[in-house]
Amino acid sequence: MNRTIVMAALLLTCLRLFCPQLAAAQAPQITLVTHELCPYSYYTVDGTFKGSAVRVVRYALDKMGFQLNLLVTPWSRAQQMVKNGHADGFFAASHNEERDKYATLSATIAEQRWNWYLRADSDLNPDCPTFRPTAHVAAFHGSNMLQWLNSQQFIVKGYPPNTQQLTQMLLAKRIDAMLASDQAMDEIIARNGLERLIRVHTAKDKPLGVYFSKYFLALNPDFLTIFNSHVRDYRETTPENSTRICRLKAYRATRQPSGSNLTDSSDAESGSIKKRPAGKPAGKNTGGYGPAPCNNYDAASADAKPALDNLQLKHP
Incomplete structure (x- = not known):
């Protein structure tokens, strides 16, 4: 484990207790990009950005002493920003080989x-x-x-x-x-x-995680190991899934x-x-x-009448 990251986290903990303003100024920053996809990441009515994936990421980074700079963009742009070196990672993402070329996937932050x-x-x-x-x-x-x-x-x-x-x-x-x-x-x-x-x-x-850029991880070689450890701690100790089941029922x-x-x-x-x-x-x-019976059929026409085209879907 990188002793520099561990010592920095301990130092920031002490600074938060005795000098919170100085701690905020000294905390290392990380820039992550996400998109709106409720319930993983979304804006509430009062403008707060939250979600099941956001909570896990914030928890882990806070434990590590990092200050999160979170950007919300269209999903395709979020990935391009990391690929082009304009951000350190994006979430919540599932694994694919194209993303593996320029980034590394973390431990699971949310099921999908x-x-x-x-x-x-x-x-x-x-x-x-x-x-x-x-x-x-x-x-x-x-x-x-x-x-x-x-x-x-x-x-x-x-x-x-x-x-x-x-x-x-x-x-x-x-x-x-x-x-x-x-x-x-x-x-x-x-x-x-x-x-x-x-x-x-x-x-x-297809479980979801954070894709961190390979460039960022090369500069911080033990970051992912520590981040994954905090993610697992959060998911093991937070009964979020069972709470959501009760709320939906x-x-x-x-x-x-x-x-x-x-x-x-x-x-x-x-x-x-x-x-x-x-x-x-x-x-x-x-x-x-559940599946329908396996029938032969003609594919629906792309020009079919859009009977529900004006349906306004509701989301947070």
Whole structure:
């Protein structure tokens, strides 16, 4: 372990106790970049930037005595800033080989599952061999999911800047299915009352971490080992996931209609309830998790009428 980093952390602890203003001036700075993706990282109504991933990162860096300079940008730009040497790292990110060329991934700061999301009245099944060569799919711009779809030769018909617009494309029938993060979509579905409109199909587990630039880590050779240790300490001692499960169950209990079959999730935070706009179709099925039967079909037209194009999704 680098004795310089350890001694600096101890010194800053003493300075915080006896001279907090001097401690702030002497703390080493680190510049990280992220984007808005609730519940991992988002602005609250009062303008505070928070989230499950942000909390872990702040905790670890505070324990190490680093002052965090956090920038919020579009996701594609965040990665380019680190690649071009304008920032020290970006989060919350899943692993891919392109990112490995210029940065190193930390220990897991948040769990994530890639899910397929389809309209509830769709007969498509992502496990069927006909899905890949015929279904029109999408993921948001700059995401690892979009890179994976292209590398696997899916028919990609869109890459909007965020998950909210991606959901609008799905409901407007501009695409057949979307690939997105489970926690981000659970937030959108719960807050907008879309449980009966969207069906979910699990794709793969893709945990999230911080990608630190190789240049930064070369200058601070023991940084990642210490950072990872604090991340693990936080995740082992903070019962955040179980708390979120309870909050989501309580939230959905206030809006669950009689006879509906809503599935529990461990991911959405509490929030105000938005009712489904009047006149919006509920779909032929009740939605929920699980595959549809493996049927032959014709891919939905990209020019299908955007019946829900004006749906205004609600997020923190």
